Amino acid sequence: MIKTYIRERLSWIVLFVFLQLLIILMTFIDPSIPIESALYIVFLFMLVFSIFLTIRYHKETKFYQSLQERDHDLDITNLPLPESPFEQIITASMTQQTQRLRQQATENRLLLEQEKDELLAWIHEVKTPLTAMHLIIDRLQDDKLKADMRYEWLRIHLLLDQQLHQKRIPFMENDLYIEQVNLEETLFQEIKTLRSWCMQKRIGFDVDLSETTVLSDVKWLAFIIRQLLTNAVKYSEAADIIIESYVENEQTVLQVQDLGRGIDPKDISRIFEKGFTSTTEHHDHAATGMGLYLTKKIAERLLIDIAVQSELEAGTTFTLTFPKRNNFVRISSM
Numbered sequence: 001m002i003k004t005y006i007r008e009r010l011s012w013i014v015l016f017v018f019l020q021l022l023i024i025l026m027t028f029i030d031p032s033i034p035i036e037s038a039l040y041i042v043f044l045f046m047l048v049f050s051i052f053l054t055i056r057y058h059k060e061t062k063f064y065q066s067l068q069e070r071d072h073d074l075d076i077t078n079l080p081l082p083e084s085p086f087e088q089i090i091t092a093s094m095t096q097q098t099q100r101l102r103q104q105a106t107e108n109r110l111l112l113e114q115e116k117d118e119l120l121a122w123i124h125e126v127k128t129p130l131t132a133m134h135l136i137i138d139r140l141q142d143d144k145l146k147a148d149m150r151y152e153w154l155r156i157h158l159l160l161d162q163q164l165h166q167k168r169i170p171f172m173e174n175d176l177y178i179e180q181v182n183l184e185e186t187l188f189q190e191i192k193t194l195r196s197w198c199m200q201k202r203i204g205f206d207v208d209l210s211e212t213t214v215l216s217d218v219k220w221l222a223f224i225i226r227q228l229l230t231n232a233v234k235y236s237e238a239a240d241i242i243i244e245s246y247v248e249n250e251q252t253v254l255q256v257q258d259l260g261r262g263i264d265p266k267d268i269s270r271i272f273e274k275g276f277t278s279t280t281e282h283h284d285h286a287a288t289g290m291g292l293y294l295t296k297k298i299a300e301r302l303l304i305d306i307a308v309q310s311e312l313e314a315g316t317t318f319t320l321t322f323p324k325r326n327n328f329v330r331i332s333s334m
């Protein structure tokens with residue numbers, strides 16, 4: 001702050017130094033002026049100016065120091081009290097801008113909630129004909145056509161489900177209910193949803209659950225598992241997907257391992273980024289780059305650590321590490 005203040009008042013300091021040099025110069029121009037007296041006067045001026053500059057520094061920087069240290073949010077109650085007219089102008093301008101930003105933030109939030117409600121209503125409306133479509137598909141006689149239609153139906157169903165959860169994430173805290181979740185029941189329910197797709201791709205499941213219950217929110221946890229299983233099935237062909245759970249360091253761990261194409265090492269650090277799709281299969285237009293991004297966001301809210309290990313052309317393993325029981329005090333307080 002001292003350097004900033006000196007830069008701000010540099011013109012004053014330069015002017016003062018120039019005046020002192022002018023006094024000394026006058027002693028050379030006019031020999032009747034004693035040089036000792038001129039130097040004494042310059043010394044006194046320098047002393048007075050230094051004291052004046054020190055006092056003004058503490059007085060003028062107090063307001064700006066407070067501005068620098070305050071939290072950069074929309075709370076204007078902690079603004080320092082202005083003393084000078086310029087400080088009053090700054091305070092008035094900040095107050096007006098903050099009030100305008102608050103109003104815009106409120107309007108944007110209302111628009112977001114309205115958009116979310118409209119989209120959720122639309123998704124629920126679409127589910128009705130989608131259910132009817134599923135019943136119609138079941139009555140088809142052509143097995144190949146039935147399998148193809150079921151796959152396309154499943155894609156629509158999963159995309160709608162992804163969109164539904166994406167819109168709910170900003171308000172996720174209002175929808176959390178932490179309870180004992182039956183991991184086996186949740187897993188098999190999601191596997192059942194993907195059954196027709198798995199049969200088409202000749203994919204099986206090897207499930208070994210040493211730990212069958214976890215503390216979590218069943219709806220949001222089911223979405224995480226659904227995304228991991230969908231990815232595993234999508235990138236596998238005629239192979240088993242290995243699912244196992246165990247306890248490590250008093251924490252439940254769930255692993256989903258596939259033997260598919262794997263992830264390129266240069267992509268692993270980016271797979272949870274919004275909109276990111278594989279660089280090795282960049283021509284895959286069906287990929288949205290949203291599944292793992294949403295999975296990561298939801299896992300963070302549930303205090304679940306998600307890790308990935310992969311080897312190209314060998315397979316991928318996703319690991320979910322659930323929090324210890326006492327960590328749910330933080331979630332329950334949301």
